[in-house]
Amino acid sequence: MKQKETMSNTPSDDVIDDLDHVATSFDTPLRADAFEMDDELKIELISKHFKEIMQVLGLDLNDDSLKGTPNRVAKMYVQEVFSGLNPKNKPHARLFENKFGYDQMLVEKEITFYSHCEHHFVPIYGKAHVAYISSGKVIGLSKINRIVQYYAKRPQVQERMTVQIANELRSVLKTEDVAVVIDANHMCVSSRGVGDTNSKTGTAHFSGKFTNEDTKKEFLNYINTPA
Numbered sequence: 071m072k073q074k075e076t077m078s079n080t081p082s083d084d085v086i087d088d089l090d091h092v093a094t095s096f097d098t099p100l101r102a103d104a105f106e107m108d109d110e111l112k113i114e115l116i117s118k119h120f121k122e123i124m125q126v127l128g129l130d131l132n133d134d135s136l137k138g139t140p141n142r143v144a145k146m147y148v149q150e151v152f153s154g155l156n157p158k159n160k161p162h163a164r165l166f167e168n169k170f171g172y173d174q175m176l177v178e179k180e181i182t183f184y185s186h187c188e189h190h191f192v193p194i195y196g197k198a199h200v201a202y203i204s205s206g207k208v209i210g211l212s213k214i215n216r217i218v219q220y221y222a223k224r225p226q227v228q229e230r231m232t233v234q235i236a237n238e239l240r241s242v243l244k245t246e247d248v249a250v251v252i253d254a255n256h257m258c259v260s261s262r263g264v265g266d267t268n269s270k271t272g273t274a275h276f277s278g279k280f281t282n283e284d285t286k287k288e289f290l291n292y293i294n295t296p297a
């Protein structure tokens with residue numbers, strides 16, 4: 071397995087060799103009126119436009135197998151794979167008192183996610199590994215998973231997704247001590263273009279105590295040890 075690693079705060083030239091895929095901002099670029107239209111209308115409009123794309127491609131929309139595709143794609147975009155664009159779908163994280171006084175790092179590794187590359191609208195999928203050190207509060211483990219899924223369900227670039235997850239954890243957990251590592255496969259690399267089926271892309275973001283080499287190493291050792 072080939073693995074490239076980049077620190078999201080110091081992108082190096084050899085990692086970002088494809089200018090198409092440079093993240094420009096940590097916020098997903100959204101228009102101010104992004105949610106003025108309700109989901110039902112979005113589905114109707116996307117369905118109509120997707121039908122046109124299929125027609126331009128020369129597909130026969132009267133065919134039984136293709137007939138329902140525009141509506142299926144539209145529903146999938148709005149309700150599933152891009153549902154993380156809408157702040158109303160953001161997971162509400164309930165915090166608990168850290169009663170046990172556990173002051174070491176808490177790691178949740180191998181969180182499977184499915185996202186989409188915003189440059190080609192094809193899947194990016196992989197594993198996210200997340201850690202934090204409690205500042206007095208703890209979060210339910212399933213919530214970490216939900217935060218990852220929320221930011222994955224958008225048109226994304228991997229670098230931005232990594233930082234968005236880290237920022238959200240910092241804000242929810244009220245701690246600077248957060249680490250996020252993501253290993254992902256990009257279908258836009260493996261199924262088209264250069265056709266490289268084996269490469270994986272790694273991104274990492276470390277803040278607070280995780281910028282300390284020993285703490286970082288402890289986390290990386292943990293996620294690299296097979297369960």
Ligand SMILES: [Zn+2]
Nearest residue numbers: 187189190258
């Ligand atoms: Zn792409």
